[in-house]
Amino acid sequence: MRTPARLLSRAGALGAALVLAATATAVADPGARAREDVAVEWFDVTAETLSAAGAPTQITNSRTWAIGWTAATRALGRGDSAAYQDAAVAGAVHHTLVTLVPAREAELDAELAATLERVPDGSAEDRGLAAGREEAAALLAEREGDGLDPTSVGVPFAAPQSAPGVWQPTPPAFGPGLQAGNRDARPFLLESPDQYRLAPPPALGSERYERDLAEVRDYGAADSAVRSPRQTETATFWYGSSYTLYTTPLRVALTRSRASLPERAALLALFHVASVDTQIATSDSKYAYLRWRPVTALRAGGDAGWTPLHVTPSHPDYPSGHGTYSGAAEGVLTALVGPRTAPFELTSPTAPGVTRAYTTWRQMSQENIDARVWSGIHTRAADEAGVELGLDVAAHTLRHAHELFR
Structure with a gap:
């Protein structure tokens, strides 16, 4: 996975300037924060x-x-x-x-x-x-008319003809593909939804494909005998909405930043512009490759009773949307407030009573990668590719921020 240092080097002059401002030891105008x-x-x-x-x-x-x-x-x-x-x-x-x-x-x-x-x-x-x-x-x-309203986003996607590797509706609802409309929306800064389209997922039958599928089979099953309690907790913690889960980290970054008010407002704008454009790019790759979900692959391979720990979302496997959101968040926060922060606590609506502490934005991306495998709903390749896509869109957002703030 790309390192934060590489990301920052790709983010351009704006990211470098803002991270220096955000991590400065003194406020340029002390009265501004008083x-x-x-x-x-x-x-x-x-x-x-x-x-x-x-x-x-x-x-x-x-x-x-x-x-x-x-x-x-x-x-x-x-x-x-x-x-x-x-x-x-x-x-x-x-x-x-x-x-x-x-x-x-x-x-x-x-x-x-x-x-x-x-x-x-x-x-x-x-x-x-x-x-x-x-x-x-x-x-x-x-x-x-940018196509980001709920009706446009929620246009149902009819299942393609069944074939090995091709996405099909998943149990228990077997509903149509969701979020397909995102790929037709107008981005904020991307030139087109497919500008950062991922390379194809691992080929069926390849070593990587078989290894990833075996990992989901063993660690992502509802009745897994090898998944630890901590891994189950991680899967449950990150099962909910990325938008909801990342509200607290973004607020932490905002409140701890020593940057000026315009720079902190820009942090919030760029975080969500990158989020929107990443979700558009995610839908583009998902529906371009239409890779089937692990539950479909495993059942088609003879494991007819295999059931994931968590219900599989109704859209293709590759890439993971949680991964892309996390990658975009990691990219923007790393570039604009630095890769580390003092420990902060995070809770999740899907894991009541559980509190976790983080000191880097990258920790959350890594947990997202693992969590979707341990939930039984994504392959690791889909998770890792998702984070990479989010990082790419975040870097693009930072490089082109001058177009946003004309």
Whole structure:
């Protein structure tokens, strides 16, 4: 797997500049962080809004983050006083959320009023609020019809004709392929959904293919005799939504960064732009190769009763979407806040009562790789390729960030 150092070298001048700013030992403007932290405040508002009434599709929610925080970053480039900047962030994110999640308008209006209450009245506040709203409105118009709404994303994919290696609906629901619509959506920064299409998965019957399938058979079975309790816990911990699981690490990175407000807003924007573009690229590779899932392969090979530890998601094996999301997150966080952080705790809605601690973003990628094998729902090749794809899209996002923040 590519090392973080190699990733940073590929990320371009923006990543290098921001990681230096984010890990600096002193804040350029000490007063900027002494006041109420508007970035953390509106991070929490965004997370709470989407948790309460967001879209049912992960990529649609990431799109909302990407629009709101890209607009905020653009607006921040138009003024530098504290009053202007706080009002600009609040104006951009508020306008985005009210537009895309109108059911939360009353709560969002109250949050905006609370922010503006502590911002000194005057022209700086007025200009910041107007700039944030203008940038949000412009970006919302620019992204209209991008194919990232739940209906477009959720277009069912009919199963192809059955053949060795070809994806088929999986038990117990045997439903149509999901997230197929992602591959037709318009990316933020990728030139096309297939720009980073992966090389083909290991050939059927190859040494790598047989080794990976045997590993899933032994370690991913519901009744596995070799999977340890810790491995079972890992599989269960990472079984849930990557979008949900990575909200806490991103907040940790935001709150611990010593970078300026514009740079921290850019961190949030780039994280979610990379997430959206990675999910689009993931769908492209998945539906280009249509590799069957382990449960289908094992049952077709004569293991008719084999059942995975966790229910297999209804889309092809290669690459793992959890892997791609994790790779994109690792890439952006490594480049912009550094590869390591002080220990932080993470919980998971799919593993109640379990708390894990991490000190590097790479740890989470490695656990995602292992977890999907131990869940019985992905081959290791699909997991590792997924992380690589996410890293590639993250590096592309950082190299082209100047196009986003025009």
